Amino acid sequence: MAVVEDDLSQAELLSHWLELAGHRCHHYDRGEGLMRALDQESFDVLVLDWNLPDISGVDVLKRIRASQQASLPILFVTARNREDDVVMALRQGADDYMVKPVRRLELIARLEAIARRGKHHNEQPEVLELDVYRVDCQTRTVTREQRPVELTAKDFDLSVLFLRNVGRLLSRGHIRESVWGPNAVVTSRTLDTHVSRIRNKLGLTPENGWRLAAVYRYGYRLEQLDAAVPRTPRNSES
């Protein structure tokens, strides 16, 4: 999760509460700092203050909604309590709004609720069926067209991450943190090797109606291609 809050005491308190609830927190004290981070990172949820020293929280919200991170769930946490402020933030695309001082358990509950609505929560279904793929998280097995695919533990976790986030752009940092954990040191090359391997093993290629695309200097996105698009990209005239 990301917290944008210029008051250091408040930021520490929010981060502390979120970490006690089992979430990893990244703190930014400026709106521009977050926007720069979003060029290279993705988050499950954003906690956003309104009054920031550089740009307003509403401007941050508008920029995110117009960006490739448009679906990022956002909770406003601000001391602004006027009805027109709440209405404006929600109409500009905030998922929820809380007036400071916030209560700890309510904050956590609201964050987890918007994370669930964003389909990025932890309690994912044990079995995921998608096109020709069937993922069983209990037995940690993947089948493709009912045939088992041999995967290492990390390749399995990586496959699940992508198959649960079809169409979503995932940053390298997000992938590393989700698959290897927050403190693991994983080089870009290692990550690329794993991605390449699951692309081959699962057949995530345009011929099969899928594309696991690298986004330059950012990360990867798994896309299911339109069924109407020819799946064999051969040039018939060549």
Place this chain on the structure above:
Amino acid sequence: MSSLVGVNDADQVGRTSALPALTVSIEKDLEVLVQRFPARKREDLDSVRIALAAGDFETIRRIGHDLKGAGEGFGFPELSAFGAALESAAIVRNERALGEQLAAVEQFLSRLRVTFR
């Protein structure tokens, strides 16, 4: 606001040392954060004092706004109330009210004793 505080009682301002300590019990898991909090807020009050002398009401409004947002979360609802009062007084540029609130917050912080449970 707690009835213990008595910070709006004008004749108490300036006689801080004679007043009894205000003991506030806070959850143990906040100990590290809470121990830093009053010191930071005292620094903010220094900034308010300087801003008040310079007629910089926007700085006071911002500090009051932050105090309003943070105080209660740390277990000090009185500070949130002081923050709201500072913010309101800064918006209308009421120097007298700002001076009184500043003295009241200083008095509160000087009397504050925190225990952890």
